[in-house]
Amino acid sequence: MISIQNISKSFNKDSVTALRNINIEVERGELFGLIGPDGAGKTTLFRILATLLLADEGRAEIGGRDVVRDYKAIRRTIGYMPGRFALYQDLSIWENLQFYASVFGTTVAENYERIKPIYSQIEPFKDRRAGQLSGGMKQKLALSCALVHKPDILLLDEPTTGVDPVSRKEFWDILQLLRGQGLTIIVSTPYMDEARLCDRIALLQKGQILEQNTPDGIVSGHSEPLFSVRGPNMFALLQAVRLWPGTYSCFAFGDSHHAYLRPGAKPADLKDFLHQKGFENVAVEAIQPDIEDIFMHLLPA
Amino acid sequence: MIITTENLTKKFGQFTAVDQISFSVAEGEIFGFLGANGAGKTTAMRMLSGLLAPTSGRAKVVGFDVATQPEDIKRSIGYMSQRFSLYEDLTVLENIRLFGSIYGLKKVELSQKATALLEQLQFTEQRNTLVGALPLGWKQKLSFSVAMMHEPRLVFLDEPTGGVDPITRRQFWELIYAAAGRGATVFVTTHYMDEAEYCDRVSIMVDGRIAALDTPAALKVQFEARDMDEVFCASPPLLKSVPHEDFSRIPAKRILARHTRPT
Numbered sequence: 001m002i003s004i005q006n007i008s009k010s011f012n013k014d015s016v017t018a019l020r021n022i023n024i025e026v027e028r029g030e031l032f033g034l035i036g037p038d039g040a041g042k043t044t045l046f047r048i049l050a051t052l053l054l055a056d057e058g059r060a061e062i063g064g065r066d067v068v069r070d071y072k073a074i075r076r077t078i079g080y081m082p083g084r085f086a087l088y089q090d091l092s093i094w095e096n097l098q099f100y101a102s103v104f105g106t107t108v109a110e111n112y113e114r115i116k117p118i119y120s121q122i123e124p125f126k127d128r129r130a131g132q133l134s135g136g137m138k139q140k141l142a143l144s145c146a147l148v149h150k151p152d153i154l155l156l157d158e159p160t161t162g163v164d165p166v167s168r169k170e171f172w173d174i175l176q177l178l179r180g181q182g183l184t185i186i187v188s189t190p191y192m193d194e195a196r197l198c199d200r201i202a203l204l205q206k207g208q209i210l211e212q213n214t215p216d217g218i219v220s221g222h223s224e225p226l227f228s229v230r231g232p233n234m235f236a237l238l239q240a241v242r243l244w245p246g247t248y249s250c251f252a253f254g255d256s257h258h259a260y261l262r263p264g265a266k267p268a269d270l271k272d273f274l275h276q277k278g279f280e281n282v283a284v285e286a287i288q289p290d291i292e293d294i295f296m297h298l299l300p301a
Numbered sequence: 302m303i304i305t306t307e308n309l310t311k312k313f314g315q316f317t318a319v320d321q322i323s324f325s326v327a328e329g330e331i332f333g334f335l336g337a338n339g340a341g342k343t344t345a346m347r348m349l350s351g352l353l354a355p356t357s358g359r360a361k362v363v364g365f366d367v368a369t370q371p372e373d374i375k376r377s378i379g380y381m382s383q384r385f386s387l388y389e390d391l392t393v394l395e396n397i398r399l400f401g402s403i404y405g406l407k408k409v410e411l412s413q414k415a416t417a418l419l420e421q422l423q424f425t426e427q428r429n430t431l432v433g434a435l436p437l438g439w440k441q442k443l444s445f446s447v448a449m450m451h452e453p454r455l456v457f458l459d460e461p462t463g464g465v466d467p468i469t470r471r472q473f474w475e476l477i478y479a480a481a482g483r484g485a486t487v488f489v490t491t492h493y494m495d496e497a498e499y500c501d502r503v504s505i506m507v508d509g510r511i512a513a514l515d516t517p518a519a520l521k522v523q524f525e526a527r528d529m530d531e532v533f534c535a536s537p538p539l540l541k542s543v544p545h546e547d548f549s550r551i552p553a554k555r556i557l558a559r560h561t562r563p564t
Contacts, residue, residue: 037466038437134339162463164337164492165533190464191493193530205466234499235478251471254495254528255517296467 001153001184002026002049006058009044018044019207022058026186026200031179033198034188035291040204042188043083046157049186050080062153076104079146083157083188085138089131093122093141096130097148104149111150114181118174119144136167143174154178156187160194172197192292203295210298218294226289227267228256229274231282237274244273251296258293303328303455303486304349308358309367311344318344320509321358324548326502328454331477331487333497335533336506342490343459345506349488350457351375363455376405379448379456387444389433393424396432397447404451418446438469445476449485456480458489462496474499494530504548505533514548 004024010017019041026032034042047053049060051071060067062074087096097119101108108115122140125133130141139159146154156175160168172194179185187198195201196215203210203218211218229250231237238257241250246265250257261267267284274282289297304326311319319341326332336342347353349362351371359366365373387396397418401411419425422442432440441461448456458477462470474496477487489500497503497517504514513520517529526532 037469038464039466134337136338158464162338162460162492164340165494165530166337168492169534190466192467235475235482238475251468252474252495252499254498292467299466299468 001028001030001063002032002186003061004045004049004058005060007045007048007055007060008057009041009048009053009055017207019048019055022207022209024202024209024212026184028184029179029182030199031175031185031187031197033195033201034186034204035190035192035195035201035295036188036204037190039206041207042204043157044207046080046082046155046186046188050078050155051075076149077151078153078155079149079151080155081142081146081157081159083161085130085142087130087138087142087145090129092127092129093133094126096141097144100145101148106149108148111148114150115144115147117177118147135163136170139163139167139171140174143171147178152184154183154185154187156185158188158190160189160191168194192290192295195291201291203291203298205295205299210295215291218291219289222289222294222297224260224289224297226287226293227259227261227270228253228285228287229259229270229282230256230285231274231279233279237279237282240274240277240279241270243277244270246270249297253293258287258289260297302326302361303330304360304362304488306349306358306360309345309348309355309360310357311341311348311353312356317509319348319355322506322509322511324504324511324514326486326488328486329481329484330501331481331489331499333500333503334488334490334506335497335503336490340506341509342506346457346459346488346490350378350380377453377455379451379453381441381444381448381456381461382459387432387440387447390431392429392431393419393435393443394428396443397450400447401450406451414450418450422446436466436469438465438473441465442469442473442476445473449480453485455486455488458487460490460492462491462493470496494528494533497529497533503529511548
């Protein structure tokens, strides 16, 4: 459904490489995640797909149409939700929605069924100005506007950035619902825990794909043993774990630390070392890595 | 106590953004200030940092009253907002010099501080780079260090790590720990629930009120949750009906443990 072939893009007379040789194929009905921090190139890729920016090299097709040659036809089939809130702050919810419908030559009534699951949640406030909405409501309005012309494909650039955990969960429930209706969705996020909710993901860093697979496929492709370290005085403990020569890397992960050990290094020896340093009752356990562990492990040290 | 509030309230017309919050923060604490979008966190923070006058109630911050001595508060705190606040078209060093002189540092002191800061961040090579050309995570680390240059006793951080890559995000928290280790109090908001675990105590705002406040460990027990994400997602329905509670009596329980360094 979406085919990205060898796309590269630079800015400022080639001094800043935003994307380097990107290849992604997205199937019809798939929910595909671009996972990476600010500066990974996610927005540049979306702008190329949304026919708003030309790539320096490579080509991309959406539903068999070329993003350069057939840009007009593509614009009718995609719903694009940019990263920055792009709706009219001084128009109401209802006015924004009506405006977007009219731009695509349709009406809200005609496509009400498509937007209903999302729009019904903000409909009680439809006369409120967009600028006065909370983050979660703005996001639901932006998604309603992106859906109002019944697109087949959704391009969602960081829809959950800066959004609280409860609203983020609600938003992902909506995405699952839309996927169930047959939409093809590409969504980007800097939140690594959201990677699990996608069918397939690409891990992006500095314009390059580090890995591309199903979330489970990425996890099972990394057999380097990972250990959680837990004990009193966590910050001092973190520094002590890093002092041990057998530690490859160690970072805080919520209420425990996650440590990759060097080949041959034994967790029991780490425990002894920590004991010598005065840390009592430290628990070191082998654990399954998650996407965030792997992403960090793939970054150059 | 470096912050104490008593029924602190802010109304905008008919709308009550912050509704009689009472709590306190101890010197040296890392205090996580959580809540959904629109719960009133930013409004509360703006009052505590002297940027916005309360409608009613009282608050004392670093010994000054927020209603009558906001200028004294502004001079005594550090503040870093969720949107990047350095000048993009000045270099790293120019930003350091500008903010250092705004904070009233003397010339010699300023140049010593600038050198130390650049070394600590390993930015010495980038001293003449335009800030606009730095990756977001670097900007945020620089922004934090600049906010701490005048050695404030208290710093407010409003979503400092949003969108930052996972390693730099953790390095940022190590800067926070180092500052707290030197005795600074850190008041921080975040939407990353793993970061809530790094705080000494956490409060959760719901509809303008503080609905829960305790150590992460105690909150997990209270809400029968495995992690702070479950605490946060469980809290709004459970807490919407709580009466106004005075959290200012709840002591900061274990804030001194981290100051001990490994030998």
